[in-house]
Amino acid sequence: MKSLGSIRRSFAPWNDPAATPYIRLENVTKKFGDFVAVNDLSLDIYEREFFALLGASGCGKTTLLRMLAGFEEPSAGRIFLDGQNLSGIPPYRRPVNMMFQSYALFPHMTVEANIGFGLKQDRMPRDQIAARVAEMLKMVKLEQFAKRKPHQLSGGQRQRVALARSLAKRPKVLLLDEPLGALDKKLREETQFELTDLQQELGLTFVVVTHDQEEAMTMADRIAILDKGEVMQVATPAETYEAPASRFVAEFVGSVNLFDGSVSARQGSVASIAYGDGLTIAADNAGDAAVGDQVAFAIRPEKVRVASRKPEAGADNVMSGAVWDIAYLGDMTIYHVKLDDGRVVKSAMLNSSRLVEDPLTWDDRAWITFAPDAGVVLTR
Template sequence: MRRALVSRDDHDTPMVRFDAVTRRFAEVTAVDALSLDIRAGEFFALLGPSGCGKTTLLRMLAGFERPDDGRILLAGQDIAAVPPWRRPVNMMFQSYALFPHLSVAGNVAFGLKQERLPRAEVESRVAAMLRLVRLDGLGSRKPHQLSGGQRQRVALARALAKHPKVLLLDEPLAALDKKLREETQFELMALQERLDTTFVVVTHDQEEAMTLADRIGVMNHGRLAQVGTPAEIYEQPRSRWIAGFIGDVNFFEGSVTAVDGDDVEMTDAAGRVFRAAGAPPVRTGDRITLAVRPEKISVATGSGAAEPINSVAGKVADIGYLGDISVYKVRLDDGAVIKAAVTNARRRIESSIDWDDTVRLSFPPDAAVVLTE
């Protein structure tokens, strides 16, 4: 579990500030007037689909790309004129980019030797980094003699050896298999907390971002669609696009028929009535969408008596057994398919729900998020 973020005064200087940064490539705007503050000691994730501009943003911070407009500040200092090798940041590449002719220790020491540090200090730092990533004793091996997970740790040790203020990670776990990737996520979290270094990770993997990050910046078409904690992004998405991009979600569309404070009643095209709590300001007649996560939906066998609100009946069209949960796709009379996720408290062979069964789905008003865009 991620630690709670330390409360910081709003006037504290952020470790990284992107101030209306724009980067263009010919006719394509990769990053579009983007502003973002990243706090010191934070594990921040840039999340988005391929081509959204997240890697370009990371490369500008590293100094490999220059912004066409705007400023990038590091600890309050404009770093536009600072070359990459002089910036107190280091980058761990997706491919790891290890030197095949150098040993593990040689790879970790490379940047330190470029800075002409004393030999004793280089050796001390290399030993400390290898202990930190649990590779002590493997310093004499070459990269080809290591597993994928070990090569990943060598790249991490090399990136950390120069004691950067900010560590940049570009899809750092993409080359690992699923189980090793999950294990390494928690290792990265523990390492970041131990060092209290600002980590900025780029990923297109929602689960990875949700696991690793204190906060997430969701990018789309070169802009930030939303910035928040994993819980805020998941539970309170700002738009239909964000709700659909982060995890599974069901959408119910209709018109507002009643408003009572921040409680909203909506009727869909089939005449079904839904109610949501904690809605943004809307008026009667407005078109809205309710977003409801599958795990918020209860499944009961039989069509049962129709509830007045937030209840629909249909037939089970598909079942996905995922071990800890079962996912049910239920087709309604109008052809709409609703997804519900149920925890497997009992063994699957004892499940009372099967294909083509008629079931009733329901959810409480506070499970629905009202979206107006």
């Protein structure tokens, strides 16, 4: 099988049949009255993994995190951590710590007092607390702010204090609930990489809840996409984007063009998909689709080429239309091309040169093309 996306690192215990999951959720259900927040969900997370729970509001991701932390108990099913059943174990006795979206810092305490609070509650000797706090301050680069109080810090600095406090007790697992939601875009992007580097340096298991796709794709080794309390797909960021398991995942992650049709012919992994009025798409990645199946062909906008000149005869997957909309974003230009059958297809073209090689403007006649292996056939 060809590699999908960039190679993040060699760490991939989920591909080892002999590897034992560090966190295991077995048929976990959580109900609040008649509402089912998590529905018969099973999931494996491995030691030292940076794992993301991604989904829209109300999909059950925060409820899952709270059950791992011990703030909620499952209505059914079991949760294991390092082989231990967590049922009935209160939050303060679990080897996990949780960093909340609001950071929940004590406003009357200094930075160093906030970081050392949990250690003080555990009755750690004073000299050891001082040493651990100093270590945490250095780790998050806040040594010079040790005597300040939260209201004297920026949003990014408060986020670092909350992170240091969460890590001070050296938990086996750190749970992060929308940890970067309060930061501005530029700082959020910088912090994503810092968190990833820190997690690898410490060798801890991180489980993060987020609704931000870019955040999950940047930080996580694997992503679980949730909908209505169920797992839609668990995969690496590249696999999630390039090989979505369903129409829901394809539409939820990033931008996508979908062509609905039926498989008219199949030879090996290559399928012909009939759609529209006598039109056919050649698709290499047909999966388990059989002749006669109703399918959707999903292709990302950056895989679609748009040009003012008609391709040579015999080219695969050629469609014609007119430029309907254009958005110039600096690094790329987004084209919406309205095909002759009325369908609108989105293309994202990289601006690799300062000069426009093939200028297109509104209402121009245009042809779009894409390679047979550029998209994926979805059967559900």
